[in-house]
Amino acid sequence: MTLLEKVQALGAAGKWDTCASSASPRKVQGGDRIGNVAASGICHSFTENGRCVSLFKTLMNNDCSYDCKYCQNSAYCQKKTYAYEPEELAKVFMHLYLGNYVEGLFLSSAVHQDPDESTMRMLDAVNLIRNKFNFQGYVHFKILPGTGKDLVKQAAVVSDRLSINIEAPSKSRLAEVTGIKSYDNDIILRQKWIREEKIPSGQTTQMVVGGSGESDIEILKAAEWEYDTMKLRRVYYSAFTPIPDTPMEKAEKTPYEREHQLYQVDFMMRKYDIRLDEFRDILEDGNLPKGDPKMHLAERFFDQPVDVNNASYEELIRVPGIGPQSAYRMTELRKNGVKLTKRSELRSIGVVLKRAEPFLKINGMTQRRIIDYAQ
Ligand code: SF4
Incomplete structure (x- = not known):
């Protein structure tokens, strides 16, 4: 297996995580052409002052021992497995950085043997980037569900941003897509540990929209709780897309309009300080009506x-x-x-x-x- 194959496979495997927004849905025709940032693992994120930065977004490993039903990396999916050695990943990243292709790193991983083992390999790579190659720029580090407290603390020292994906808006909804991950213990408890750390760009999370049959109000309630209690900088929403050869390959794709509406309400909660209660009047069976939520709200208000x-x-x-x-x-x-x-x-x-x-x-x-x- 060549290093280029790893770069392509582990970059593509990380594209479902939207915790750093990657802008364009435009498709590049043909696999070998340049400019297909999603395939090669380069995504875009935005700084507080609105500047767009490109990040090398990749998994360390795509061979997961967990069982999330919508995920192509899960233990139940047939796949070719890839993994970086920490030194390899550090060198690939530095090559991209010194070539001016990227300005920072967004590192995630499947849970290979156990969360601590996978996190230690991620930390080894980031420590090399920081200490051997002296990179001082932006690093977003994904905390894996179930990671030990000491490793969370170590990740906080070398990272600008930490995130752990809650995936679903509640314990019962998460149980519909995984029988392994515990909502309270593996995820929420880790969020509390992250909240205790001083992290320059704070903590974020992601939910899969339409992955567990949940309504908009369930998602928005969870988001409001995350902002109020966990002091998150951002909640990201990712419309569920069925992936071939996963247990959910025949499930219905979530329209992007739903994801977009959730972002609109999220923006108003964060930037206008409008509480979720105010949106309850416009909901229909717990879901946002079609169209612009701000227009619906104004018509009521x-x-x-x-x-x-x-x-x-x-x-x-x-x-x-x-x-x-x-x-x-x-x-x-x-x-x-x-x-x-x-x-x-x-x-x-x-x-x-x-x-x-x-x-x-x-x-x-x-x-x-x-x-x-x-x-
Ligand atoms: S924890 Fe779940 S979502 Fe994450 S890589 Fe493993 S199977 Fe996929």
């Missing part, structure tokens, strides 16, 4: 349009087409005695008028009566 010069910040951010930045700018202008009287003024501070107008009064008028000659 506003009995009548609000005046752009009197509405509170909390009201403004609930208007579709107005985000936290434009709502902040509007309230700041008001503090300085500036009155907003023209649609063009709203547009210039970032309001998307087409979406916002049905919920706003400008100069005491709703959209149908506005005649703005100064656009």
Whole structure:
């Protein structure tokens, strides 16, 4: 087996983990062509200030002793197995880094013999990268379910971000896809240990959407709990996709629209500080209705349009087409005695008028009566 085969196979095997968002769904035609980042294991993540960084995202090993029904690496799936030696992985990563192909590492693994054995091999690789090759950049380290506390602490020392995937929103939902992993002990307890550590880019997790028959409200409740209790930086949602030769190969694929809607609600919970309770009114049988959740929320929230010069910040951010930045700018202008009287003024501070107008009064008028000659 050549090193290039390992790079390709272990990079491709890691693509189902979305804990660092990889942008484009575009397909590259033909296996040998350049530019297929998903196949070679390069993904993109975003820093706090919005800068896009490319990461070498790979598994250390794809031969898992666990039994997750949707996973091609599980013990019950026929597969060709690959594993890096720590020195090999460190050299591949440094080659990509020094060649300016990537800026950081996102390292995960199947649980080969047991979680500690696999984690120690991952740590050996990262320690080589840090100490032998003196790499000071970004490392995202995946904590494997069931990993010992001392190894979690060691991973925290060499990593910028740690994550462990909860996969499903509750103990009972996880039990539908695995008979081995314990939700409380193997996952939630490890999240608590991670929370105790000082990790520069914090902790994240991922849930598989539609993998265990769960509803949107179950997923969002779990996400809210993760943000409140575990102080997570991000929860990632990954639409379930059936993979050939797994026990769930015939299960229905989850539409990407569902994943997208969950991200929209998640964004509003994190950035607008809107509690999940507020979304309960728009749910239908525990699921989000089709379309933009913010638009549905606004239709319920506003009995009548609000005046752009009197509405509170909390009201403004609930208007579709107005985000936290434009709502902040509007309230700041008001503090300085500036009155907003023209649609063009709203547009210039970032309001998307087409979406916002049905919920706003400008100069005491709703959209149908506005005649703005100064656009
Ligand atoms: S723990 Fe489950 S999801 Fe992770 S590699 Fe093993 S079988 Fe796959």
